Amino acid sequence: MQWVANWIIAVSPETLRPFWHRLRSSPLGNRLARGTFWTVTGAVISRLLGLLGFIILARILGKVPFGELGTIQATVGLFGSFAGLGIGITATKYVAEWRELEPARCGRVIGFSLSTSLVGGTLAGLGLVLFGGWLAAHTLAAPQLAPMLRAGGALVVFSTLQGAYLGALTGFEAFKQVAWVSWASSLIGVPLAVAGAWWAGLGGAVWALIAQMAVGCALGHWALNKEMTKAGVKMSFALSLHEWAMLWRFTLPVFLSTLLTSPASWFVRMMLVNQPGGYAEAALVSAANQWMNLVNFLPSTMGGVLVPIFANLYAAHRRADFMKLLRQNLVLNAGVALAVATPLMLCAPVILYLYGPGFREGTAIFIVTMICGMLVAVSNLFSRAMQSAGKAWIELASNGLYSLVVVAASWPLIHLYKGLGNVAAYTFGAIALLVWQWLIVRRILRQGSSEPTGTVGR
Numbered sequence: 001m002q003w004v005a006n007w008i009i010a011v012s013p014e015t016l017r018p019f020w021h022r023l024r025s026s027p028l029g030n031r032l033a034r035g036t037f038w039t040v041t042g043a044v045i046s047r048l049l050g051l052l053g054f055i056i057l058a059r060i061l062g063k064v065p066f067g068e069l070g071t072i073q074a075t076v077g078l079f080g081s082f083a084g085l086g087i088g089i090t091a092t093k094y095v096a097e098w099r100e101l102e103p104a105r106c107g108r109v110i111g112f113s114l115s116t117s118l119v120g121g122t123l124a125g126l127g128l129v130l131f132g133g134w135l136a137a138h139t140l141a142a143p144q145l146a147p148m149l150r151a152g153g154a155l156v157v158f159s160t161l162q163g164a165y166l167g168a169l170t171g172f173e174a175f176k177q178v179a180w181v182s183w184a185s186s187l188i189g190v191p192l193a194v195a196g197a198w199w200a201g202l203g204g205a206v207w208a209l210i211a212q213m214a215v216g217c218a219l220g221h222w223a224l225n226k227e228m229t230k231a232g233v234k235m236s237f238a239l240s241l242h243e244w245a246m247l248w249r250f251t252l253p254v255f256l257s258t259l260l261t262s263p264a265s266w267f268v269r270m271m272l273v274n275q276p277g278g279y280a281e282a283a284l285v286s287a288a289n290q291w292m293n294l295v296n297f298l299p300s301t302m303g304g305v306l307v308p309i310f311a312n313l314y315a316a317h318r319r320a321d322f323m324k325l326l327r328q329n330l331v332l333n334a335g336v337a338l339a340v341a342t343p344l345m346l347c348a349p350v351i352l353y354l355y356g357p358g359f360r361e362g363t364a365i366f367i368v369t370m371i372c373g374m375l376v377a378v379s380n381l382f383s384r385a386m387q388s389a390g391k392a393w394i395e396l397a398s399n400g401l402y403s404l405v406v407v408a409a410s411w412p413l414i415h416l417y418k419g420l421g422n423v424a425a426y427t428f429g430a431i432a433l434l435v436w437q438w439l440i441v442r443r444i445l446r447q448g449s450s451e452p453t454g455t456v457g458r
Contacts, residue, residue: 071140078265090167107235125157147203155213165217189208265406275415299332334374345367365420365423
């Protein structure tokens with residue numbers, strides 16, 4: 001990584017070089033830079049592989065089956081929200097806080113996170129197996145999807161467990177290992193998905209996604225064991241009475257936040273696919289959402305880096321450093337999202353042409369989705385900061401507002417404008433959430449501005 005830092009300094013304008021030198025001389029800046037490098041590297045590789053894979057899948061499957069694949073993934077995500085229980089972010093926060101101060105406590109959190117994820121994923125997966133046929137016939141207007149939804153039960157189990165592994169690794173600030181797990185599983189999974197779709201259509205693509213998640217779990221297990229050995233942490237499956245309190249203070253509100261947003265997203269998707277030509281419209285939304293993920297992937301991956309650093313600073317009572325880091329990254333997130341979204345909006349017809357016949361008619365959907373992505377990029381940072389500071393109940397209220405606006409706006413908009421109404425509802429929800437979060441965080445920023453300046457960027 002040293003050669004990357006030297007190269008960035010060498011190619012930067014003269015006016016920026018003092019900033020890079022200050023960043024390198026700051027211990028906190030080095031932590032942020034190192035984590036960002038590996039997280040972004042892993043995210044770029046896995047995201048590009050994913051985009052390429054989904055473009056190929058769209059061309060192999062066709063417009064309507066591609067919309068059906070997105071609906072299957074949304075339904076799996078709904079059941080996964082019940083299975084996850086907020087465990088991934090819980091593992092990140094408390095592993096970051098306790099890995100140095102109390103290794104035994106850290107080991108108990110890891111054991112709790114993995115066992116809870118396995119149990120929750122299994123129960124939710126069984127729920128999808130049992131009710132997949134009913135959901136396909138009575139809510140998604142597609143009885144032919146029943147076998148794929150039942151198979152998605154395995155996807156729920158593996159995705160939930162992988163979330164716990166990656167959450168714990170992030171808490172150790174093992175960003176290199178997180179990157180390796182992400183791109184290695186994508187490198188294996190994307191060719192599998194393409195081959196599965198080629199030989200067995202939609203069902204083959206679903207089973208290939210299951211295999212990819214299973215590989216990700218195996219890699220995550222190996223990487224986590226390596227980090228625990230290095231840190232002198234031993235996994236345990238028993239929490240003390242004092243530690244159970246973290247479930248009320250943090251895990252429960254995070255879980256409830258997920259229960260607000262995931263069902264709301266699925267409900268909006270259900271309204272869309274039940275419209276005439278709904279699955280074709282859902283395909284346009286799915287294609288646009290993949291590129292929205294590209295808009296906020298750097299802010300999102302930066303957020304993953306910042307959670308353990310924020311949590312560590314908050315636990316150490318370094319409030320001024322916490323606030324300064326938040327202010328700097330607000331500007332960075334907004335700038336990066338704008339820089340990525342603008343050329344994508346200009347190239348929307350060309351990008352959609354790659355997906356195959358009929359996708360170019362989704363240009364307006366694509367552009368509105370990119371605008372929504374820019375808003376989400378900033379909003380996610382506020383969410384990460386509040387979670388890291390233990391303000392999970394405030395985050396719950398924020399997600400409640402977001403879900404309420406999205407559902408309320410989608411009801412008339414989807415009936416009038418179908419796919420465009422779908423993404424417009426999310427955009428209105430993102431605007432409302434951003435205003436709400438800023439009103440809350442502005443008070444925290446004002447409080448932090450009166451404290452002595454920390455070490456960030458010095």
